[in-house]
Amino acid sequence: MTRGETVGEPDDGARKTPDRLRRRASRLLSQLTVRSDRLITDGLARADARKWHYAVLASLQEYGPASQAELSGRSGIYRSDMVGVLNELAERDLVERSPDPGDRRRNVITISARGRRHLRRLDQVLDDLHDELLAPLSPAEREHFVQLLTRLLDHHTQPS
Template identity: 80%
Template sequence: MTGAETADLPDEGALRTPDRLRRQASRLLSQLTMRSDRLVTEALAQVDARKWHYAVLASLEEYGPASQAELSRRSGIFRSDMVGVLNELAGRDLVERTPDPGDRRRNVITISPRGRRHLRRLDETLDDVHNTLLAPLSPAERDQFVRLLTRLLGHHTRTS
């Protein structure tokens, strides 16, 4: 067999997995999620970052300054965890906290110039991870895969 023909064959461990398990989309997604999460966590750790750092910096870069509560909604980070994440980012000068002029009890969080540079490095790191994770897929298949995942997630987010 050629390399192209063997690329679609399951590995030996998968051959011992019952067919009905190998056909379950939920199981496949769960297994891929575990591998993806490990790759992302390990890669971000190598550049002294965590997934939540990326989520906050990306949100601030794309949507602009926000309160802690708004950042929590945008990123999916629990409000109780957001303070710790922001403390880490502020301690490294990646974000700035300033009192909200409309409500002095609230802070407005802004990405700093250093945070923008760090975010670009995290983007490159995650691009490398995604290239590794999606290596067996062509560029068109990768785009289709992301579109399908986005559609599924959107459907289940709206209906749950």
């Protein structure tokens, strides 16, 4: 890295990226991930939310009530971090905790009516942010891009 260069920043015209670097899918994905993460994190913050809030609410909406361990597995949030995320959501009345009737030592987490409304708002926020992220692509290209990313991710995360 040269002096003054920032990781993940685009070429400014004065600096030229070697073609062999521009052809590396891993490098392109990494740079796009940095930009995407910044865009989504900042956009959700303006909506008073975080990515983990969205992940938990989406999981509860799609799959129903769950234990903290189940939510951790569904969302990719470490179990040690899940308590903090759930505390934040519960303080805002976006989720409800209740003792599991089958095992009183654990809680069952349910999305609240307020949480469902908040999730719909976050869906719109993320739709707008994804429009911004994928602006250079046509709707058909966006769909194809997501399909390709999904196929790659599925390939690399499936048990062998």
